[in-house]
Each structure stands twice: as C-alpha cells, then as structure tokens.
Amino acid sequence: MLEALMYGAIATLLSGTVLPLLYRSKNIRKTSFGLSLLSSILLIGFAGIILYTGKEPVFPVIGFLPGLDFTLSADRLAAGFILLIAVVVPGVSIYSIEYVEHAKSEARKSLQTALTNLFVLSMLMVVLAGNMVVFLIFWEIMSISSLLLVMHDYSSEKNKKAGFFYFVMTNISTAFLFVGFISLFRLTGSPDFGQLEYPAADLALPFLFLFIGFGVKAGLVPFHKWLPYAHPAAPSSASALMSGVMLKVAVYGFLRFLLSVSAPELWWGVLILTAGTLSALFGVIYALKENDIKRLLAYSSVENIGIIFTGIGLYAIFKVEGLESLALLSLTGACFHAFNHALFKSLLFLCAGSVVHATGTRKIEAFGGLVKKMPVTSALFMIGSVSIASLPPTNGFAGELLLYQAFFQSFAVTDPLITVFLIIALSSFALTGALAAALFVKLFGITCLAIPRSEKSRLAEEVQKPMLIGPAVPAALCIFGGLFSKQLLSLAGLEIEFPDLLLLGILLGLIYTALFMIIRSKETGPARISETWGCGIPTLTPYMEYSSAGFSEPLVMIFKSVYRTKILNRTEYFDDQESLFKNGKVEIRLLRFFEEYLYTPPARAIDIFSKYVSKLQNGKLDSYVLYAFLAVIVLIIATGGFI
C-alpha cells in the first residue's frame, strides 16, 4: 500500500515534468498541474498512514555503486515534512493553472510548468532519501530547478543578479553539506542515516558544517541575503514553493541530523537558539522597513525560519538538560510552526502574486483600496496576515503557543546562566511576535484598505477563478489547522498538554456574534453612509493616507541603530593638493550591513586570489611541464614519508 502510494506520487510528478516539455499546449499544462494535484493526494495518504501507524518503510530501489544503494525511506519525521509538501502543492498547482499563462511565450509557460513539477519532485525525493548520497543528489536537483525558476525572467539585469546571488549561496550551502556529510561518513563508515552514538566532541565538526550548510539554505541570519533577492525575481508560485517548502526541506535536513545525535552538547543548543532568535528579530526588523511586497514577505520568511530554529534550539538545550517532555514540546512546536509557515507563507505569496498581477507593481506604496477591487483576494490575504501575526484561533497562534509553553516551563532548567539566557531569548521572541503583528497590520492595511494610492491600483481587477481557488486551499487549512490543532496533534500521536482551540474558536465566535447582536439591537436610526471628515477639505486624496514608510516610522526610529546609514562622500579636485574643487557627490543611503561587511570581503578576496591563480595558466608549454615536474617532486616527497 505504502509502496504503491509513494511510487504513484513519484510517477505522477515525473510525468507532470516530462509532458509539458514534450507538448506545448494549454491543456497539457493543465493536465500537468492536475497530475501534481493528484500526487499530493497520494502523498497525504502516504504520510498520513506513516504518521498514524508509526511504520518506517524502507524501499531499496537499485544498487548503483558497490556498497551504495539508491535507497528511499520514510519515518515519522519524513512523513511530517512530506505532509507539509503535500498540503502546499495543491494550492500552488491550482493557482499556477492560470498564473503560468501570463508568462511571455508558449515555451516559457511550458518550461515553468515542467520546472515547478520537477522542483516539487526533487523536494519530495530529498525528504525520502534513505542515505546521504541520494540526499545530496536530489538536493542539487532541487537547487538547480529552483534556480531556473528564479531565473525565469532572465532578460532583466536585476533578475540575473538575483539568480547569480542565489546560485552562489546555494553552492556554498551544498559545499558545507558535502564536507559535513563526508566528516560524518568518516566517523560512521556508512552513508546511511542512522543513530549517531558518538561523543559530542567527535560530532562537533559535522554539526557546524551541517548547521551552516542547512542554515544558508534555510535563510538564517547572516546567510539570509539571497532570500530578498531571489523572491522578487521568481514567479509568485515558485516563491510560494521556495519559501513555503524548500526552506523547510533545509530544516528537515538539519533535524534529520540533530535528532539522530543521541547526546548533543549544550553549546549546540545555545548556538542554534541564538541564531534562531537573531534571525527572527532581524528578519522582522528588516521587513518593517521594506517597501517591496515580495521582499517584505521574503524577510518575513527569515523571521519565521528564525522562530523554527528557536524551537529546535530549545529542543537541543532541553535534551542536554534531560528534560525529555519539554524537548518534545519544543520540537513539536518547531515542526508545527514549520508546517504552519508553509501554509500561510504560500498563501501570502500567492495573494501577493495576484496583487502584483492586477496592479503591475510590487511597491506597497502604490497599492491601497484593493479590498473593494479584489474582495476575495483581500479576504484571503487577511486570513494569511492574521495567521502569520499569530492571532487565535489560526494555526500560527497554535504553533507559537507551543513554543511559548516550552519557554514558560523552562524554569525547570537548573543552570542559572541558561535560565537567564532563555529569559533573554524569550523576551526577544515575544518582541518578534509583536513586531510581526505590526508588520502585517501595515502590509494588509496599506495594501487593501483605504483608497487607491495610484492609478494602477485604482484600475485593478479581481483575478481569475483558479488564482482565487488556489490560495483558498491554504487559507482554509490555516483556519482548520488552528481550530483542530489539538486534535491533529493527538492524531499524530503527540499527547501534549495544549488548550483546545476549537473550544476557544467557538467561544470567540459566540462573543463576536453576541457583540454584533447587541450593537445591532441598540441601533437607533438607519445607518448613514458618508465620507470621512477631512478637516474641511472637499475630497480626500491618497496623500492624506498613512504611507507604508509613515506607518513603520516610529518602529524604524526605535531600531535606528539596526538600520545604519552610510554617508558616501566622493570629491574630485583639479590639483594634487586638493584645493581646487572640480566636482563631488554626497550620498546617504542605508548600510547594507551583511552585504558590505560579510559577503563582499570574502568575495573580493576570492577575486584577488583567482587573479593570481589565473596567472598560472599562461599558455606556455614550459610552465605546464614545470607544474607537472613540481607535482612529481611533491609526490616523491610525500611517498617518501617526509610530509
């Protein structure tokens, strides 16, 4: 049964990839997305059975090298992430049926369809991988297919830069993973994922490499810079998949390693928690300042990945401290939040895609009043914003509540230093939550409410049906996942002390209805509809509205030290003594801190280094023979045992 479901899903995704490449027609593309929809239904069955029964199937497919099998396997952790893929894909597929048709040419439409399916397939295979080699193979396919999606509109210079940035970062990630896996392999002598019963000191190196490798891909601060570049470039459906699922695949990879370690050390947990908290805080602070809707969502992904890693860090700390039930609680919180983020972030990206499609711009300042022009999209956007701001009774609230519970119970930790550390982490975690709420009030308010700020936004029209049904799927799941969070967790076999949000939801609903009824009954006269009073000015103009920058200004003032400005002063003189002024340029702009201090220096160093290396290749036969000669000498010295 399990085997049939899994192979069925793989086969449907594979045919969904191949078909649009063979035939370019609208019907084939529709069929292709239908196939990915079918595959996600199969996968929900597959993951559901494993989560419910706790079976751990292993499928040896072929032995492709001596001692190395192409193995696929799944356990409860993998099943959780397969479920995550399977719930995001339907919305994206339905949405894409209409969305890809807006691409420039037939070839690109079909290519985008094929790549989307390939991308989903590769992510599925990464999660199903039974050993490190299979994992890395599909990890690379995943990176390449997502890169091609980011570079989809390759004619624009900005997108080229974004693609290149993403390409470099994803390769750095893979390089670290390679080293991490190789050092693990040296330790265990086997490429399989298995329980690692080794002292933590031996595992420190693999841990660091894998943490950085997966951290780059997941978008942890300070390796997050590719996200705000790649997302605006990618088509919205691809952004939804990348932000919703691919970042979680990186989380999955890291968890696969971390959970197999039987005895982690305290500093691991502290490191993960610190990285997580900082990512969450910086992500949301940078997002507040952002004026591009997709970049804003990208930064928000950094924040949410931070929250997930906060949960993972808590797990590691509690595990070291021997608090198994708390460790389980925080791990559940991290996984549940990953699951939730996949839902609401894909929802938000899809809605953002619709808004961008309808208005033709990504600038938040140009939106406004969309609630009247695009009522359904606005409603869906609202659900996404409420969920991501973690308001009850949505799933975002349920996920973060689990983490808060874990934090609150951390008084059980005996080490006073760790207690202080956890309190600091908790406070910044709480701050993140508050800022995220402010962020999405801003995003939703500026985008959908009030009156249109630009002509583009005034002329916006509601998008076609598939682009409404698509995001409706994750929106429904957001509310469902929130209301039935307790039931879902216990269905997955996790008996955790957790409030029943269904009850809370019903209660909230009753209160709202009652309030509405009371106000309605107190109503004296018929409602009078008129314009807002504008201090005597006859018509209200968009200039009187809150702007995006204006809304976040108070918060920007508070975090002024984070957004540092840089003053560039360039002057030219006629003479050497610099007394006769020729011309000059003074520029004040935001300091791109991570880019200028963390990314550029190594890039420059590599550039200089490669200049020297390229001198070696001078096209002279003599030099090449000399290199061979030197290599032989070194070999002789080495075989003689001198080095």
Place this chain on the structure above:
Amino acid sequence: MIDPLFLEGIIKILFVFVLISAGLIISTRNLSSILTSYTIQSFLLAAVSFLLYLIDGKSQLLLLAGLTLGSKVILIPYFISRIEEKIRIGRDIHFTYLEPTTSLMLSIGLIILSYSSLSKIFEGLPLSKLFFFGAVIGLSLTLMGMLVVFSRKRVITKALGYLSMENGVLMFGLFVTELPFIIEVLIVIDLIILVILTTILAVGMDSSIEEYREKVRKLQIWTGGEFR
C-alpha cells in the same frame, strides 16, 4: 663465466657515466653534443642491460639490450641528426626558469631526494644494493629529463629531454619493476614515431615553441578559418 661481483662493479661504474651523460644533456649548449650525450646514454643503458643478462641469464634482458641498441643508439639519433642538418642551427642557448648551473645544482638535489625517498619506500624489501642504486638512478634520470623539457627553449632539445626521460623509465624498469618485454617494445615504437613526427614537422622546428606556434597560427593549420 665471469664473476658476477666484477660485473656488478662494472654496472656501478656505468651508473656514474649515465649520470654524467644526463648532466651533459642538461647543461650543454651545442646541439650535436646533446645528441651525442643521448646516444652514449642509450648505449650505456644497453650495456647495463647486457651485463644484467650476463648475471641473470634472462633472455629478455638480451633482447632489451638489442632493442635499445637498435632503436635508441642507431635509429633515433640518425633521425635527429638528419633534422639537425636540415634546420641548420647548431646551438641552443636559450633557457627558461633555470640556467645550466642552477639546473645542475638542482639535479644533485633531485638525486639526493630520489635516494632518500626510495630508501624509505624500499625499507624492508629484499632488494640488493645494486638494484636499489639502479632504481635511484632511473628515477633521477626521469626527473632530470623532465627538467630538460621545461628549461630548454628549442623543440629539438625538448624532444631529447623527453627521450632521456624515457631512458630513466627503462632504467627503473630494469632494476625494480621488470616491465614486460612487450611494453618495452611498444614504448620504443612510440619513441620512433615521435622522432619521425619531429622530422616531418622539422620545417617548423628550427625555432622555439612559441615562435613555432606563431608559424602555425600564420599558416592557419590549427586555428581554422580567420584568414588575415
């Protein structure tokens, strides 16, 4: 029957001459002297092979001696001398990276390196002193040949350096690994083809390799198209 110890003594003396010939190839500027050195070196190798046959009595060694004599002492030098006549240049005075004196000093270093490195590698192997020395000389000869290839400018000298490298391989094979005879034959065939090719290309070989490339570029042999 001659006393094997006496023969071994002779072989050791020949070793010294082999090294001297290699040194000459590295440092001499006169092209015909280089060729003569190579011929002598090959002849010494043939002699060593023959003496080993006298000690061991393996007919393979006798065949090898004959092969070396026929190809490397007679045939190849004959071809090369023909080339030298054709290109009408007598001296190769250009060096890259290393001047002759430095090259000679470096060669001494190479011999010491081979000695100390091989003595570590062969530690504990039942190998007699003579065979060990043979291996050391073979390895150093190979390295010195390589040194010639990158430090001399003229193509003809480079070819001789390469041939001398091959002599080193043969030497090493004689004393340590015992290459199968068929492989030795194939190598010699390769060498002869190399020299024949060199002869055919002799028109262009009267210069250094950079100038030769320039010539080829002008004749549009390799680049294809792009007539100027």
